[in-house]
Amino acid sequence: MMSLLWKGTQLETSMGSTEFASMVAALLAMSQGITVLLAKSLLFFNYERPYFYEYSAGFSGVLFAMKVVLHSQSEDYTNVHGLVVPARYAAWAELILIQMFVPGVSFLGHLGGVLAGILYLKLKGGYSGSDPLTVAIRGLTGVLSWPIRFLRNRFESGWQRTSGRRTFGRGLSSSASVGVWRCPACTYDNSNLLSICEMCGTGQSGNRLFSSSQGIPLEELRRRRVERFG
Template identity: 40%
Template structure:
């Protein structure tokens, strides 16, 4: 198969805006895993990496994974983006969360957590597609295909909300309790941007809730700590309860 895209895609508006924001923040102030994750997705988007697929060849859908056994989509779909503004908004959101969480957890722990949340989100997406197709008797949910880092970002939204003190945050100009901001944002995005992946975002939220509020989070923390030797430090005592 021919390379996915050539090396000279061009600096589209979203890429330029993202670069300006990174330099405005200060590249040296960005934790390494966060910076590497952003840089990797930007370089993939602009075509610096010659990879043997087109972005929509690796989009994730329930049918492609369960029936087609194309398990590579569980990973590769996360790092592709539909257009430059999709990339921009995702990376800006991830930058904020990475700068908050990575110093707290430690870079190695944060890297493992990202991989795990990515896996949980994408497996959740596949299961949601199957459940919705059965519940609504509509095969659309089996075939809808998504790409992007949004699901992982929604999982991180849940983490940051549980790590933060009780407060309110603004969503679409309306103050809502920070704890529920991800849920409200899920609905707002679905209404304002119908093409956005509702199932992908919901899968990310559910992955975050599983991590923060169930024994799954304790298992994940113990697993990561067992590998890295560094404890996962959380600020809120009711984590994993």
């Protein structure tokens, strides 16, 4: 798991989550497929018990493939269990050293992972853009995330309508951006579709066209308005 965290962080950061997910899926399928083919090929050596009858479990084959992909373009050197080797050959060195010191591990599984990494790089180089698996995963994630995007857009638009429809008191920049005009008498922000103030009946030019407040003083209107929208 520590190896997956170290390799996965670097690979996902460099290629993006969608392409990283498609790479892991491809390496998983290819490493297991190559392992089965290698096990089948051992039948030509007349083994008493066919190797593909042996059982193994683990993710290390994919980790070997990820190591090949990670160090494919590297010109640096790396330390493999105390042995300093070119980074691009680190997977091969680790394959041999692990088999020497831990003979119970699946040699064919690890070898299949190394070969899967090489095959993935060859296939990846044949595409000028995104590979088909990446496109498919990107499309699937787009479909699955559509309801979340839809709800988020509706929430944001609703919030803008309720919070930005009426503003008052502190400057004109926020109100001017939403198509309103400020009453010169009571400072209420009205829609540009209206020519008179919705609160006190004053026109845009400042003339008192009519009073919807039945003679209530402007200070009282302001106080009520603050209480209403406060």
